[in-house]
Amino acid sequence: NAGVTQTPKFRVLKTGQSMTLLCAQDMNHEYMYWYRQDPGMGLRLIHYSVGEGTTAKGEVPDGYNVSRLKKQNFLLGLESAAPSQTSVYFCASKTSGDYNEQFFGPGTRLTVL
Amino acid sequence: AQSVTQPDIHITVSEGASLELRCNYSYGATPYLFWYVQSPGQGLQLLLKYFSGDTLVQGIKGFEAEFKRSQSSFNLRKPSVHWSDAAEYFCAVVLNSGYSTLTFGKGTMLLVSP
Numbered sequence: 001n002a003g004v005t006q007t008p009k010f011r012v013l014k015t016g017q018s019m020t021l022l023c024a025q026d027m028n029h030e031y032m033y034w035y036r037q038d039p040g041m042g043l044r045l046i047h048y049s050v051g052e053g054t055t056a057k058g059e060v061p062d063g064y065n066v067s068r069l070k071k072q073n074f075l076l077g078l079e080s081a082a083p084s085q086t087s088v089y090f091c092a093s094k095t096s097g098d099y100n101e102q103f104f105g106p107g108t109r110l111t112v113l
Numbered sequence: 114a115q116s117v118t119q120p121d122i123h124i125t126v127s128e129g130a131s132l133e134l135r136c137n138y139s140y141g142a143t144p145y146l147f148w149y150v151q152s153p154g155q156g157l158q159l160l161l162k163y164f165s166g167d168t169l170v171q172g173i174k175g176f177e178a179e180f181k182r183s184q185s186s187f188n189l190r191k192p193s194v195h196w197s198d199a200a201e202y203f204c205a206v207v208l209n210s211g212y213s214t215l216t217f218g219k220g221t222m223l224l225v226s227p
Contacts, residue, residue, distance in 0.1 A: 004156075031213060040122070042203060042217040043157075050212055058214065090156060098145045098207045099164040102215065104156035 002026050004105035006091050012111045013081045021076040021108050023091030031094045032074040033058075033102065034066060036087040043090065049074055050096075081112045117206050119218035126194050127226050134189040134221050136204030145207040146187045147215070148178055152200045160202075163187060174198070199225045 007022040023032065031050050035043040045058030049068040063085060065077045074093075078085060088109050092102040118137045126132050138144055145164045149157040161172025168180040178189045187204060204218040 033214070040219060042219040043215075044217075045214055048212065048214055056212070092157075094213060096213070098210050098213045099162065100213070101147065101159040101162060102213075104149075104158070106156045107154075 004091055004093055004103050006089075006105040006108050008108060009106070010109050012113065013078075014113050015082060017081050018077070018079050019081065019110075020078075021089055021091075021110075023074045023076070023093075023105060024072055025074075025091075025093040025103070026072065027093060027095075027103065028071070029093035029103070030071070030096050031102075032068065033092045034064070034074065034076045035090045035092065036060065036085075037090060037107075038087050046076065046089075081110075083112045086110060086112045117204050117216050117218040119202075119204055119221050121221045122219070123222045123224065125224040125226055128196055129193050132189075132191045132194045132198070132223070134202050134204075134223070136187045136189065136218060137185050138187065138204075138206050139185065140206060143182070145210075146178075146180065147205045148172065148176070148187075148189050149203045149205060150174075150200050151203065151220075157203065160189070194223075194225055196225045196227075199223055 004025045033048040034046040044060045047066040049055045052071045055066045067075045091105040094102045116139045147162045148160040151157050160176045163170050163180045201220045203220045205215040
């Protein structure tokens with residue numbers, strides 16, 4: 001079991017460029033989440049999905065889009081990157097039930113110049 | 114709205130000493146509470162969780178936490194800290210029941226001195 005994996009691990013973009021971050025999980029989890037982590041801010045929820053084909057906005061969704069075409073994958077897109085999107089991005093997944101933990105990937109460090 | 118407060122940004126503890134990391138939450142009903150740990154350059158790992166029952170919960174790596182409804186707190190403790198415990202610790206509460214979205218505190222960085 002690989003758990004939750006994220007691709008790529010590091011990326012540098014120029015302002016205005018686009019990219020997609022891939023999250024994959026092999027635990028057959030229904031729920032998946034994208035967070036960003038900034039110094040002193042903790043983790044903030046960007047978007048989430050409670051099943052294949054469904055997505056919803058979190059706390060900080062502006063500038064991001066997501067898709068969940070397959071149950072095991074959750075993609076995070078930046079259409080036109082901005083320096084404010086420089087951050088570490090984490091994906092997580094879980095089974096249904098509020099008492100069940102979220103399992104986190106190792107993160108993607110993104111720098112936008 | 115629900116929120117989570119971790120009052121201490123940094124804490125330094127001597128190796129072998131006891132540890133308590135504070136977490137306060139605001140929520141009307143009994144919350145689902147979690148403590149996660151993040152080692153440098155790593156993702157988050159669950160230490161323990163609480164959702165009902167015994168208010169003292171045991172976790173991995175020798176950690177425990179106590180839920181105190183009267184104080185709206187869920188403090189993390191460890192009787193004897195090891196150098197490998199140096200990491201950032203996050204308290205979190207379920208924000209949206211049904212979708213299980215989490216609200217995280219801003220984290221407490223634990224430094225362990227020799």
